[in-house]
Amino acid sequence: MAGIINNNEAGNIPRHIAIILDGNGRWAKKRGLPRNAGHLAGSETFRNIATYCKNIGVEYLTVYAFSTENWKRSEEEVGGIMRLLDKYLREAIRDMRKKEIRMSVFGDTSRLSPELQKLIAETNEISGSIEGFQANICINYGGRAEIVRAAEQYARDLAEGRAEGKLTEERFSDYMYSAGVPDPDLLIRPGGEQRLSNFLLWQCAYSEFYFTDVLWPDFDEAELDRAIAAFNMRDRRFGGVKK
Numbered sequence: 521m522a523g524i525i526n527n528n529e530a531g532n533i534p535r536h537i538a539i540i541l542d543g544n545g546r547w548a549k550k551r552g553l554p555r556n557a558g559h560l561a562g563s564e565t566f567r568n569i570a571t572y573c574k575n576i577g578v579e580y581l582t583v584y585a586f587s588t589e590n591w592k593r594s595e596e597e598v599g600g601i602m603r604l605l606d607k608y609l610r611e612a613i614r615d616m617r618k619k620e621i622r623m624s625v626f627g628d629t630s631r632l633s634p635e636l637q638k639l640i641a642e643t644n645e646i647s648g649s650i651e652g653f654q655a656n657i658c659i660n661y662g663g664r665a666e667i668v669r670a671a672e673q674y675a676r677d678l679a680e681g682r683a684e685g686k687l688t689e690e691r692f693s694d695y696m697y698s699a700g701v702p703d704p705d706l707l708i709r710p711g712g713e714q715r716l717s718n719f720l721l722w723q724c725a726y727s728e729f730y731f732t733d734v735l736w737p738d739f740d741e742a743e744l745d746r747a748i749a750a751f752n753m754r755d756r757r758f759g760g761v762k763k
């Protein structure tokens with residue numbers, strides 16, 4: 521079902537939405553299909569939801585596609601996800617200028633194949649010449665690892681005279697993969713689990729969380745509308761007191 525949000529009834533559109541893509545495996549199992557069929561369906565859902573986000577005025581969409589823990593899955597499943605990412609990035613390189621979608625990959629890409637690393641570098645380069653909506657895909661990403669990496673880089677910059685001695689939250693944010701990207705306003709987890717699973721630990725300090733049992737491949741525009749409607753009912757005080 522198509523989403524119903526238009527600019528008159530939108531309420532507040534979150535500037536940045538983060539989503540944990542969960543439930544692909546169960547979606548496939550329910551249909552007697554291999555797990556990778558669920559990931560394929562999940563990547564198509566990502567494409568639809570990214571387009572919808574752009575159309576309703578979301579500025580940033582960040583998705584958790586592959587965690588540092590996901591290497592524990594079977595070789596077949598990991599290989600299938602990597603092939604999907606390869607296909608997705610190639611299509612993005614072809615279409616992102618026309619669709620005006622910037623892309624960024626968050627995570628330790630050094631463990632990915634040289635081909636994937638090359639495709640990521642290419643999407644980064646193209647993104648530099650595009651303005652507007654940005655999709656961030658987290659691959660080989662872990663929130664704690666991101667914070668440790670940021671601390672190491674800051675320490676190096678400090679030792680080599682490139683950083684000031686007084687570290688602030690703002691300055692430290694610049695060492696995250698998400699440097700320059702505002703924190704997520706809304707974090708969505710489909711698939712029925714209600715946990716963060718090491719996703720955007722630093723960035724989600726004040727995000728509103730929305731959980732749904734819908735499995736990611738079944739997540740559609742109407743579901744996103746529901747998440748945004750729930751977000752608009754929240755009272756965001758950022759630790760302050762309501763005026």
Ligand code: FPP
Pocket residue numbers: 541542543544545546547559560562563566583584585586587590601604605608657711
């Ligand atoms: C979690 O569902 C999903 C993943 C670990 C992989 C997500 C990857 C993709 C959708 C493919 C590529 C992505 C993009 C953005 C192009 P699960 O397998 O843990 O589901 P389950 O909990 O039902 O087993």
